[in-house]
Amino acid sequence: MSHPLRGTFVGNSIVRLADEGVPIGALSRTFKIPYDSAHGIVRQALEDGVIVDMPQADWPAGSRLRKPTTAPIRLEERPDFLASCKAAFGLTPAESRLLQCLLRARACTRPHLHAVVAPEAEPKIVDVFVCKIRGKLRKYQVRIDTIWGQGYAMGEESRRLVLALIGERS
Structure with missing residues (x-):
């Protein structure tokens, strides 16, 4: 049975x-909303195949989120990196540049990524x-x-996987 909030702005x-x-x-x-309601929405999405994994119940006690870099990100032009990302994952040049930022800084704010990836486009890009x-x-x-309200990050395991798949060294 579907949850009453599924399909609403809040549910989506x-x-x-x-x-x-x-x-x-x-x-x-x-x-x-009550925890049980949020859990029901997520459980239903999992059963429907909309999401792949059930998230944690809550943030771990005493956890600190990674802080994204606030330093300007400068990427060297790397046609070989762009070609490797296209061949391995089917990424566009802009998507490859964003991935390159995350590989380099590991955590980046949205404004910094926007400035590097597509400054001519809307920030939501x-x-x-x-x-x-x-x-x-x-x-x-x-x-x-996602670093809630700030930007994006890539963990060390994901970083190693990407570099191995495109044949790069750390």
Whole structure:
């Protein structure tokens, strides 16, 4: 049985954020709904195949989120890197540049990624690129994590996987 909030703005937002790894407790507090309701929405999305994994119940006690870089990101032009990303993952040049930023800095703010990847476009394009990259890298178990309200990060394991798949060294 579908949850009453599924298909609403709140329900769709909860599913999208759960897919990005935001814990259920954080979703419950953010949208001011009972934990059981948030859990039901996410569980139904998992059963429907909309999301792949159930997120954590809540942030670990005492956890600190990674802080994204605030230093300007400068990328060297690397046609070989762009070609490797296209061959390995089917990434566009802009998606490859965003991935290159995350490989280099590991955690980046949206404004910094926007300045490097597509300064002529609307800032929301960064979120669109991340969504597309996640879809293309999901089958390789590569994760791009959301740093809530700030930007994106790539963990060491995902970084190693990407570099190995495109034949680069750390």
